[in-house]
Amino acid sequence: MGERALLVERLMEIAGADRVVSDRDLMQSYLLDETSTLISPQPAADLVLVKPESAQEVSRVLAFANSERVPVFPRGGGTGLCGGAVPTRNGIILSLERMNDLRIDRENLMAVAGAGVTLGELVERVQGEGLFFPPHPGDDTAQIGGLVACNAGGSRAVKYGVMRNYVKGIEAVLPSGEVLRLGGALLKDNTGYSLMHLLMGSEGTLAVITEATLRLFPAPAATATMVIPYMDRHAALNTVPELLRSGITPLAIEYLDRRSAETSAAFLGTEWPCKTGEAFLMIIVDSMSQDEVNRTCQEIARIGDNHGGLEPLIGQTKKEQEKVLRIRSNVYTSLKNGLADALDISVPPASLGKLMDAIDRVADRFAVEIPMCGHAGDGNLHPALLKESFAGSEEDLKRAKRAIYEEAARLGGVMTGEHGLGKVRPPDLGLFLNGKRVELMRAIKRVFDPEGILNPGCVIGEHCENSD
Template sequence: MMVKKLKDIVGQRWVITDRERMIDYLTDETAASVKPKPASELALVKPANSKEVSGILKLANCERIPVFPRGGGTGLCGGAIPTKDGIILSLERLKGIEIDKDNLMAIAEAGVTLKELVEKVEEQGLFFPPHPGDESAQVGGLAACNAGGSRAVKYGVMRSYVKGIEAVLPTGEVLKLGGELLKNNTGYDLMHLIIGSEGTLAVITRVILRLFPRVAASATMVIPYNIRRDAINAVPEILQSGIIPLAIEYMDRISVEVSSEHLGLEWPCKTGTAYLMIIVEGQSEEDIHSQCERISRICHRHHGLEPLIGITRKEQDKILKIRSNIYSSLKRDLADTIDIAVPPASMGKLMEAIDRVAERYGTTIPMCGHAGDGNLHPALMKDLVENKRGNLKKAKREIYQETVKLGGTMTGEHGLGRIRIPDVDIFLDKKRLELMAGIKKVFDPNGILNPGCIIKCDK
């Protein structure tokens, strides 16, 4: 059947049908359970270039076979999970990368990981500003999800950095959109439709990314608080002061302690139950010191305790490592981690509303998030499922309803994937869903590309 034709396109070695050998490709990092297709009609295919991607899609489109594009598998909403028989299309072999120093751009194939991109860019003395979490994510996946991360407060999300894209349509046609351009207004912006489309409109094979010169110095501060509200209230004043930190993260004590223990490290702050982690950067050590001092004064006015300031790379990395591992260390006990965003100044109100939901359901909801841009990740623990069936669903809907009341959105950075669809009606009205379905139909008339992701699948 199709396996023979797939082998003709990419070579025998790059088509895998043995279930044992594709096990790592059947899930992603989502805590909520989304089950991959149990039957055996799945083929894992690893093309080497966009021509082979085109051949695979042409074949799949003719034979109406679902295709599940896959990057690093670090997604947090089940977008890459193959829930039907079909083809898992891994972009991992597309590894080419060039740096155009004159234009300050990186031209990277889809399978280049964030780690590889950062290393290559730094070798040239340059800087790629966004850093959305897990470094094994691939640039194709980062663009497909319009990933965000903690640095978005100063530098914005992936969309601000993607200047060009090569993408293959479900028909096999190859589109080249944008370029090494800082301005481009020619017609409807198809490239920005594909960014954030989570593999439902086209397969991204190459991305052109904007780079910046490297900054000279940075520091990572941790400001402990006894009362969460005080921590959150300090954030608007920091942002109004004229300093734009690289990141302003909020973490609670439970989360940092679980993460530190998981890593075998000691959380460096002895005091406080709530923390702001603030990263500043500048052109000199003096500049950094002056920013830290101004931030400390603001935090002190909001009852912040003695700040801890990491200056050396080692000190900063330790704090960042603990922050970055919160999700992985909580994951075992998580039923879901959500990704809501509200106007930044409403973050405190949102947290208080979530506390009330937790109280109603007799649970604790640890929270951490990107306080500088209003993006919060409440952790819904498994006891919600265990203490009464249906509670998880109900509690989640209540949190979403509180988010809407504050003018917020369902997902700030992770995307809808497969797991957010049941509650999307709270955020998207009928007309918007209709327009989205229409766009999907134009790009993918036979509905072969990542069915069941973003848009509900009927069959």
């Protein structure tokens, strides 16, 4: 019997024959995430997919893989934007999709979610209970394990922060098979080093997350979505610091340029509702009272006007709000087929305008257009590098990315604000991480995963793994 056949047999013993997949055709949709052109997966013939149903099964799979030194690639919804879940060596794809128990603890205002619960399922269930999970940090089909493992962000981070701010407890399995229970339904926990926070953002390289306890809130009574058009990008961005200084903290302050907005609207078979303006701020406010929302919208419109904002569009009915929100949410999807890469730069919020100017200079240098949208309130920008611009020149694409990263670094920024490093970003990581920080990260990796079986090549990557 070959090595792969033995692996299949052992995994079937652990999880049951119906939860192990070795057929190449059935495995195809587990080989990639959203970064299909940037990374090549290992052929399906070298991989086995297993779908455990409990932490105990995950534990047995990992203990076996660890003893045999078989690489394991944890997988959630496969919506990641940097190749984190892509299996790049012979080994096991560990899909958490069947771990989808979800319990609402109304007394403590917490949700206890299995790693395979999707964001869409969580939001729907929580809403049904009249409660609110404040962030919306990814695609609806992303899973809780993936969202926690990536410390995903999203547009509502301005007011409510990123995943990390909501995770209060984690159950996770170490490569040795030991099950860790960290935190719980606790709002305060200062008991030693926070291992739980170390797992958030570890992208499947330190442990496999099997369950998370997430903080919930009462649902806001009223929301409004407004779009302020500007003729000039700087005018739009200059509005943001004044808005935040005024004491208003919107749920989201999103930036779109006309090309991104119109491409997304056309993709949805609709029209971008703003006839004038080249740059747009989409601002969402929420409150426990409609009057408060109305007052806040008026104040935002006044501040926008001070900075050259044109007539704002204010959506107060659910339908009006959904139309513009859908257009913003689909910017990525509408560009997706033409994307060579969607970057995720984060700079101090007040430097966002300088970053955009610098990216325009990079675009001029390569004689291309780089559409941009992002989370203006957080200084987190997603420049879209288009295939049509870099057709046939991998080298130019790499150089353009590198030039953008250098500008981000010059402004005190980083190469990823919310998507993570995955297996796509590490080659440029040296611009942002080196010396002691890499040494400490590598030491942490060794403590959690001494055999290096968990998601090899991810986060610190081969580049840094081999750098001393």
